Amino acid sequence: MSHAEPLRPSRKQRVRTLWISDVHLGTRDCQAEHLAHFLKGYQAERIYLVGDIIDGWKLRSGIYWPQAHTNVIRRLLTLSKRGTEVIYVTGNHDEFLRRYSKLILGNIQLVDEAEHLTVDGRRLLVIHGDQFDVITRYHRWLAFLGDRAYEFTLVLNRWLNHWRARYGYGYWSLSAYLKHKVKGAVNFISDFEDAIAHECTRRGFHGVVCGHIHHAEIRQVGEVEYLNCGDWVESCTALIEHWDGRIELYRFAEAQALEAALRLAELGEPA
Ligand SMILES: [Mn+2]
Numbered sequence: 001m002s003h004a005e006p007l008r009p010s011r012k013q014r015v016r017t018l019w020i021s022d023v024h025l026g027t028r029d030c031q032a033e034h035l036a037h038f039l040k041g042y043q044a045e046r047i048y049l050v051g052d053i054i055d056g057w058k059l060r061s062g063i064y065w066p067q068a069h070t071n072v073i074r075r076l077l078t079l080s081k082r083g084t085e086v087i088y089v090t091g092n093h094d095e096f097l098r099r100y101s102k103l104i105l106g107n108i109q110l111v112d113e114a115e116h117l118t119v120d121g122r123r124l125l126v127i128h129g130d131q132f133d134v135i136t137r138y139h140r141w142l143a144f145l146g147d148r149a150y151e152f153t154l155v156l157n158r159w160l161n162h163w164r165a166r167y168g169y170g171y172w173s174l175s176a177y178l179k180h181k182v183k184g185a186v187n188f189i190s191d192f193e194d195a196i197a198h199e200c201t202r203r204g205f206h207g208v209v210c211g212h213i214h215h216a217e218i219r220q221v222g223e224v225e226y227l228n229c230g231d232w233v234e235s236c237t238a239l240i241e242h243w244d245g246r247i248e249l250y251r252f253a254e255a256q257a258l259e260a261a262l263r264l265a266e267l268g269e270p271a
Contacts, residue, residue, distance in 0.1 A: 012043040016119055017241035021128065021211025022231035024093065025069045026059045029154040032068035034171075034252050038238060039075050044084055047076070048114065049210040050090020050229050051128025058093075067192030080107040087114050091128035091212065115205075119144040120245035122206040122225070125199075129212035129228075132195040157234060171253050173234040189215055197221035209239060218249050 001162045018039075059066070080086045086108045090097045103110040113127040161171055192213055200208045207225030216230025216237035227247060228236030236252030 011041075013041060014043050014243070015240050016243055017046050017048065018042060018044045019048045019050050019122065019209050019227075019229045019239040019241075020051040020053075020232065021091070021229040022214055022233065023049075023072065024052055024055040024058070024231075024233050026055045026064055027233070028064060028159060029151075030055075030069065030231045031234075031236050031252075032072050034065070034236050035232045036068065036071050036075055038236075038250070038252060038255075039072070039079070040082045042240070044079075046085040046116075047079065048116070048126050048209070049086065049088045050126060050209060051089050051130070052093040052211060052231075053088065053091070054097075056240065058095040076231060083107070085109075087111060088126055089114055089125070089126055092130035116209065118241060118245050118247070119243060120246075121206070123209045123227070124227070125203065125205040127196075127208065127210055129196060129210035130194065132192055132199065133190075133212060141154070154233065170257065171236070189213055193217075193219075193226055195222050197224040197226055200224045203205075216249055216251070218247065242268065 020035070023032075023035060025032065048181045058184070075084060084107065088108060088110045090101065090110065090112055097110060098112060100110055113125065116124040116126050120122065157173060164170070164172060196208055196210060200206075201223055205224070207227060209227045209229065211229045211231065213228065213230040214234060215228060216239075217226065217228045218237055218239075219226050227239055227249075229239050230249075238250045240248045240250050242248065
């Protein structure tokens with residue numbers, strides 16, 4: 001673009017696209033403050049919300065909705081007002097929104113899946129991913145049960161990080177760690193990735209951006225580029241498309257450590 005940029009350098013990083021998924025607003029484990037902090041750092045042309053943003057399963061059994069959760073919604077609305085295109089791809093926890101699919105509210109679109117064209121011309125399918133999870137598809141009761149066990153590790157995780165924060169340690173995800181250790185979970189993840197990659201090949205996409213399994217990753221699965229946004233309940237991750245077409249996996253914990261180091265370096269420099 002040829003028009004002059006303002007002299008004052010913007011603190012926001014300009015990027016082409018952001019993808020976030022599995023925020024689970026309306027649950028105690030949602031890391032809404034971290035997410036709001038992340039969103040403040042970027043100016044994006046387009047944001048994809050890749051499902052499970054609002055947790056309708058949880059809200060059914062009683063409303064939990066602190067100010068921080070409103071702040072996330074408000075931030076997204078502000079971004080959309082200032083020109084960012086917001087595409088809300090529904091997930092299984094926000095399936096109550098699926099009946100409104102194809103709804104367009106100003107700069108916000110509600111869809112069940114989307115197609116994203118990267119700046120260098122790759123066609124990516126953007127979909128939450130529960131459609132490829134045999135457990136949520138065929139064994140709904142098992143999915144609810146698994147949800148309970150998962151919630152328990154999240155409670156432990158919250159408790160652990162409360163004490164870590166007290167003693168000055170950074171955020172660390174117990175449940176993400178456990179998931180890596182459990183072999184069944186690893187098989188489950190690879191089955192999921194294979195199923196979704198297969199669908200992409202069938203439909204002629206170069207790659208897929210999804211969420212659902214709370215496991216952020218960028219990896220090649222056969223011919224297909226597999227990109228998973230992760231989540232904002234434990235790992236606090238997102239995907240960022242830069243203006244050169246490069247897609248970065250953002251990890252909040254790493255970004256925070258870097259920010260802290262930069263702040264220290266600034267303090268150390270003579271004025
Ligand atoms: Mn999901």
